[in-house]
Amino acid sequence: MRYKLSDICSKIGSGATPKGGKEAYCNDGISFVRSQNVLDFFFSCNGLAHINQEQAEKLNNVEVKPNDILLNITGDSVARSCMMNPIYLPARVNQHVAIIRGTPDKVLNSFLLYFLQWKKEYLLQLAAAGATRNALTKGMIEQLEIDLPTLERQQKIVSIIDSIQAKIELNQRINEILEQQAQALYKAWFVDFEPFGGACPEKWEKADIYSVSRIIYGAPFSSKLFNTEKIGKPVVRIRDLKEQALVTYTTEIHPKGHLIQAGDIVVGMDGEFRPYLWGNEEAWLNQRVCIFESKKAIDKAFVLFSIKPLLSLIEQTQVATTVIHIGKKDFDSFEILLPDRRTLDNFGAITALMLNQIVSNRLENKRLAELRDTLLPKLISGELDVSALDL
Numbered sequence: 001m002r003y004k005l006s007d008i009c010s011k012i013g014s015g016a017t018p019k020g021g022k023e024a025y026c027n028d029g030i031s032f033v034r035s036q037n038v039l040d041f042f043f044s045c046n047g048l049a050h051i052n053q054e055q056a057e058k059l060n061n062v063e064v065k066p067n068d069i070l071l072n073i074t075g076d077s078v079a080r081s082c083m084m085n086p087i088y089l090p091a092r093v094n095q096h097v098a099i100i101r102g103t104p105d106k107v108l109n110s111f112l113l114y115f116l117q118w119k120k121e122y123l124l125q126l127a128a129a130g131a132t133r134n135a136l137t138k139g140m141i142e143q144l145e146i147d148l149p150t151l152e153r154q155q156k157i158v159s160i161i162d163s164i165q166a167k168i169e170l171n172q173r174i175n176e177i178l179e180q181q182a183q184a185l186y187k188a189w190f191v192d193f194e195p196f197g198g199a200c201p202e203k204w205e206k207a208d209i210y211s212v213s214r215i216i217y218g219a220p221f222s223s224k225l226f227n228t229e230k231i232g233k234p235v236v237r238i239r240d241l242k243e244q245a246l247v248t249y250t251t252e253i254h255p256k257g258h259l260i261q262a263g264d265i266v267v268g269m270d271g272e273f274r275p276y277l278w279g280n281e282e283a284w285l286n287q288r289v290c291i292f293e294s295k296k297a298i299d300k301a302f303v304l305f306s307i308k309p310l311l312s313l314i315e316q317t318q319v320a321t322t323v324i325h326i327g328k329k330d331f332d333s334f335e336i337l338l339p340d341r342r343t344l345d346n347f348g349a350i351t352a353l354m355l356n357q358i359v360s361n362r363l364e365n366k367r368l369a370e371l372r373d374t375l376l377p378k379l380i381s382g383e384l385d386v387s388a389l390d391l
Contacts, residue, residue: 001147001148002145002146002147002148003106003145003146003148004142004143004144004145004146005100005112005141005142005143005144005145005146006142006143007106008102008103008106008107008112008146008148009100009101009102009103009107009112009142010101010102010103011068011099011100011101012098012099012100012101012138012141012142013061013062013098013099013138014062014073014093014094014095014096014097014098014099014138015033015059015062015092015093015094015095015097015099016059016062016094016095017094017095018032018051018055018058018059019055019058020055024051024052024055025049025050025051025052026050026051026052027050028050029050029051029052029053029056030050030051030052030053030055030056030090030091030092031048031049031050031064031088031089031090031091031092032048032049032050032051032091032092032093032094033048033064033070033084033088033091033092033093033094033097034047034049034093034094034096034097035072035074035075035077035080035094035096035097036077037070037097038070038071038072038077038080038081038082038097039080039082039243040080040081040082040117040120041081041082041113041117041165041168042082042169042172043070043082043083043084043085043088045085045088048088051092056090056092059092062092062093062099063090063091063092064084064089064090064091064092064093064099065084065089065101066084066086066089067083067084067086067109067110068083068084068099068100068101068109069081069082069083069084069099069100069101069102069109069112069113069116070082070083070084070093070097070098070099070100071097071098071100071116071136071141072096072097072098073096073097073098073127073135073136073137073141074095074096074127074133074134074135074136075096075133075134076134078123078124078127078134078135078136079116079120079123079124079127079136080120081100081113081116081117081120082113083109083110083113098136098138098141100112100116100141105151106148106151107148107151107154108151108154108155108158110158110161110162111154111157111158111380114157114158114161114376114379114380115146115380117376118376118377118380118381119144123136126140127140147381147382149382153386153387156386156387156389157379157380157386159389160375160379160386160389161372161375161376161379164368164371164372164375165372167368168365168368168369168372171361171362171364171365171368172361172365174357174361175357175358175361175362178354178355178357178358179354179358181354182301182305182351182354182355183305185347185350185351186301186302186305186347186351189339189343189347190302190305190306190337190339190347200337201339201340201343203340204337204338204339204340205337205338206335206336206337206338207335207336207337207338208332208334208335208336209292209303209306209307209310209331209334209335209336211336211338212294212295212296212299212302212303212306212336212338212344213292213293213294213295213299213303213307214292214293214295215290215291215292215293215328215331216258216285216290216291216293217285217287217290217328218236218258218284218285218286218287218288218289218290219254219255219256219257219258219284219285219286219287220254220286220287221235221250221252221254221257221284221286221287222250222252225250225251225252226248226249226250227248227249227250227251228247228248228249229249230249231249231251232249232250232251232252233249233250233259233282233283233284234246234247234248234249234281234283234284235248235249235250235283235284235286236260236266236283236284236285236286236289237286237288237289238268238269238270238271238286238288238289241266241268241274241276241289242274242276244276244278244279244280244362246280246281246283250284254284257284257285258284258285258291259282259283259284259285260278260282260283260284260285260291261278261282262278262279262280262281262282262359262362262363263277263278263279263300263355263356263359264277264278264291264293265277265278265291265292265293265294265300265303265304265307266278266285266289266290266291267289267290267291267292267307267311268288268289269288269289269290269325269326269327270288270323270324270325270326271323271324272315272324273311273312273314273315273326274308274311275292275304275307275308275311277304277355277358277359277362278359279358279359279361279362279363279365279366280362280363280366281366292304292307296344296348297352298344298345298348298349298352299344299348300348300351300352300355301347301348301351301352301354301355302344302347302348302351304355306336307334310334310336311326314326314330
């Protein structure tokens with residue numbers, strides 16, 4: 001049976017900005033969800049803000065409940081949706097995020113979330129229509145139409161997608177733990193010198209980054225030849241690094257082009273300077289993106305964790321009216337403490353296994369996401385019959 005979302009939801013609405021400026025925020029208060037926390041299918045705690053109790057009480061009308069759906073309604077991340085992670089409750093949302101809460105006797109919130117993911121392209125079109133800035137209004141969301149199966153069928157559909165999502169989330173959690181362990185090991189060996197009695201070995205010396213790494217710069221591919229129809233090979237731009245997405249493709253073969261491979265350390269050179277361990281298929285390296293390639297494969301983790309604080313320091317100290325930049329001159333100044341070869345080999349022997357597993361998990365997640373995205377429209381639309389599925 002077909003319904004409008006307004007007929008099956010008890011809550012559709014967005015939040016507001018707390019009054020009082022910086023004083024409204026605190027380090028440990030009520031979670032305040034912004035658009036950066038809402039990723040497709042996933043809630044991200046990165047950059048999660050907090051507001052004090054007084055401000056939270058003023059925003060009680062946009063209090064997030066367990067299993068609420070969060071939908072970004074403005075800006076570049078419009079139409080992204082996820083379910084609120086209960087770990088970060090209690091919470092409120094700002095004006096760029098909408099809360100969608102289904103009526104329990106009509107629709108499962110998980111089913112609603114997967115419906116919104118299925119309709120994402122349509123939502124993007126709605127948001128772009130006639131507006132100077134991408135935006136979804138409350139009315140647009142309420143008027144969305146959905147063919148709603150019975151709660152029993154909804155549960156069967158949700159269970160299929162949930163099983164894929166659970167594996168993706170498990171891989172992500174494993175990767176977080178592996179990266180934390182590798183980072184902690186680096187700190188213990190090369191900052192606190194724990195295996196060496198707490199003091200830096202005498203034979204270790206200061207060196208530049210080029211002693212362990214080569215830097216490969218991206219090529220200026222022509223934007224006129226870019227496409228989103230997956231014609232040619234993908235091109236990785238700065239905006240693609242955080243989520244390791246492949247959005248833009250090109251048929252151009254640039255004479256200075258370089259293909260990123262799974263496991264490469266990739267760094268954006270504008271806006272923010274973070275090293276990412278690439279976990280997707282090969283793609284062209286676009287201008288203003290570079291690779292730190294360890295001269296010896298076993299040194300990859302050492303290079304990764306050595307450049308991380310150096311890049312962060314440049315980012316924190318740069319002052320610009322628009323976008324901050326980093327370049328070869330900055331990289332030339334990168335100085336590291338270079339251990340002896342035996343220590344590097346021992347460290348690499350441990351951490352190489354961790355990095356390889358991280359990359360393997362990311363590649364598996366890519367395949368799982370493709371399976372999920374293939375099944376999702378077929379399940380939600382009813383093209384795939386789940387009536388015989390025994391849960």
